[in-house]
Amino acid sequence: QLAGRVQGKVALTDIHDVWVANALEGLSEGTIVRACVIGVEGEGVGGAPKLQLSLRPSRGGAIAGLPSHAKPAPSNQPAPEALPASLPAAGSALQGYIKRVDPKGGVFVALDRTHDARIKLCNLSDGFIEDPVGAFPEGLRVQGKLLSASGDRVEMSLRTTTDASGGRNKGLADYKEGQVVSGRVRRVEKFGVFVELAGSTVVGLAHISELSDAKVKDINALFRAKQVVKARITAIDAEKGRMSLSLKPSALEGAEEEGEEEEGGARKKRKLASGKAAMDLDAELADDDDDEGGDEEMGGSSSGEEEDEEMEEGDDAGVAIDDLSGSEDDEGGSEDDDDVSEDEEAGSSGEGEEDEAGSSGEEEEGAKGG
Numbered sequence: 001q002l003a004g005r006v007q008g009k010v011a012l013t014d015i016h017d018v019w020v021a022n023a024l025e026g027l028s029e030g031t032i033v034r035a036c037v038i039g040v041e042g043e044g045v046g047g048a049p050k051l052q053l054s055l056r057p058s059r060g061g062a063i064a065g066l067p068s069h070a071k072p073a074p075s076n077q078p079a080p081e082a083l084p085a086s087l088p089a090a091g092s093a094l095q096g097y098i099k100r101v102d103p104k105g106g107v108f109v110a111l112d113r114t115h116d117a118r119i120k121l122c123n124l125s126d127g128f129i130e131d132p133v134g135a136f137p138e139g140l141r142v143q144g145k146l147l148s149a150s151g152d153r154v155e156m157s158l159r160t161t162t163d164a165s166g167g168r169n170k171g172l173a174d175y176k177e178g179q180v181v182s183g184r185v186r187r188v189e190k191f192g193v194f195v196e197l198a199g200s201t202v203v204g205l206a207h208i209s210e211l212s213d214a215k216v217k218d219i220n221a222l223f224r225a226k227q228v229v230k231a232r233i234t235a236i237d238a239e240k241g242r243m244s245l246s247l248k249p250s251a252l253e254g255a256e257e258e259g260e261e262e263e264g265g266a267r268k269k270r271k272l273a274s275g276k277a278a279m280d281l282d283a284e285l286a287d288d289d290d291d292e293g294g295d296e297e298m299g300g301s302s303s304g305e306e307e308d309e310e311m312e313e314g315d316d317a318g319v320a321i322d323d324l325s326g327s328e329d330d331e332g333g334s335e336d337d338d339d340v341s342e343d344e345e346a347g348s349s350g351e352g353e354e355d356e357a358g359s360s361g362e363e364e365e366g367a368k369g370g
Helices: 255-293 304-326 329-367
Strands: 006-009 037-045 047-053 095-102 106-110 114-118 141-150 155-156 180-189 192-198 202-205 228-237 244-248
Touching: 095 114, 114 141, 202 228
Parallel strands: 006 047, 114 155, 202 244
Antiparallel strands: 037 047, 095 106, 095 141, 106 114, 141 155, 180 192, 180 228, 192 202, 228 244
């Protein structure tokens, strides 16, 4: 308030010449200040001019009772009065002062006297913030990174972590309908529950009709903020940047079983591959022994194109072995025959264990189905 009805406005970035922890520290209603007029915004009360002011010491401004305002610490970083005409590229560092907090729209940050940035609630922190209004008071200095800039609309983020698999947090495009995901309840509304997906910047909505198979009388009795939940993605609207979720038990039926089946299938494949490798090795050893001892019966029991190819590979290996061990006596050859027999018995035992394991797995799957 200046003389008479004349009023002026001071942007948060026009209080100090350097960046400080809180731009409003030391200021309160009634504090006497000296300001520099830097522009006229229009008409104020009763037709009086509405001025644009600056309290920066470099502009001649001063705040009564705040010595640090005139002589800030040398370590403080200088704060430019205005951003460059063209904003830096996405991912660049950005800082400013909290201007206001909208519990649903996000947090707005003053970058300079003409530019503001918005921080979506999902980009305020790597974790969950239950009370954004309390966590981000007006005047607080924040530092983050620029996400996008289009005209006067600037988006920034305060997140610091990234997804380990891709070097970034997952976005909407990384998910698909029908996928089961884990997350944490961000907030509960009367119409549904907002869930922040783990390891991503995505927040999905589970409508009240998708919270339970029975009628929901009190959402707060079922869900609370920070609660860890599993959900199934029911719809993705890439154009509007929205995701719909279902927390119904019926929608999540089979989610754990699907994971167990995939894991069991992987174990079965590894076991089959191991058994086949053992059989191939037995066939090669048997074929090598045919070349050394001339025992045709041991190499003549296999049939089919695949086994013929393995036998041909075994023949090549057998020639090399004969060249290196042609001086071995018959007793050595008999010992090799004994080794082959033992290997065949071991291979047969492995096949029996595999069949028994497969039969047991089928019985378990049948029990689950029952």
